[in-house]
Amino acid sequence: MAKLVFSVLMIVVWWTLHALQMDEEVAMGTVHEAKRAIDRAAHAAAQQLDRNKLEMGVLSLQPESARGAAWDYLRGNLALDAELNPLPGSFLREAADVRAFVVVNEDEVFPYTYRNSQYGYEVTLARPGVVLIVHLEYPRLFGVLAPVEWDLKGSAELVY
Template sequence: MHKLVFFVLMVIVWWMLHALQIDEEAALGTLHEGKRAVDRAAHAAAQQTDRDKLEAGVLSIDEEKALAAAEQYLQANLRLGADNTPMPGAFLRDRAEVRAFRVVNENETFPYVYRNPEYGYEVTLNRPGVVLIVHLVYPRMFGVLAPVEWDLKGSAELVY
């Protein structure tokens, strides 16, 4: 009898460990999807040239258009609504927060080193560009475990 009880307990423990492994794999998949979305959003933002300055031969990024493009790409790639809350069926459950958005324009000397000690991020830009940091929360499948949170960082330069 004790062997049967032991066997049942071991099966339960194995199922729990297997479920935790599946949860970890889903979290890593979410991390990769989120990172790709942040990179795409930063790249889209960096391509929003200021047409008036471009006519004068100055490479510059329009900050308003850049922010709008970044938000649009984040919303499309992470399946978010207009206020960055997840839409029904999205893999996220909490709102995506843009923690840092910085446009580095022609008024800086290049190469420009962007440093953000709060998030431990440093990047060197050789021409005008955009830096984007987005906070995502992955809800665990099991309520016993705390959610996993990431500050995803991305940057891109204006391509000409």
């Protein structure tokens, strides 16, 4: 009888550990998918040329268009609504929080090094570009465990 009880307890422990491992793997898949979405959003934003300045031979980004393109890509790739809250079917459960959106334009001296000590991020841009930092939270399957949170960073520069 003792062996039977021990076997049942070990099966429960094994299933619990297996479920925790699967939860961790889903979280890692989420962070990789979200990082790709952040990178795509930064790249889309960095391609929003200011056509008026381009006519004068100046490479510059249009900040409003860049912001709009970044938000469109975030919404599309992370399945978010207009306020960056998750839509039904999204792998996120909490809203995406854009912590930094910086358009580095022609008024800087290139190569330009952007530093953000709060998030431990540094990137050097050779031409106008965009820096994007988004905070995401992944809820754990087990309510006992705290959610996993990431500050995902992306940057891109104008490609011509």
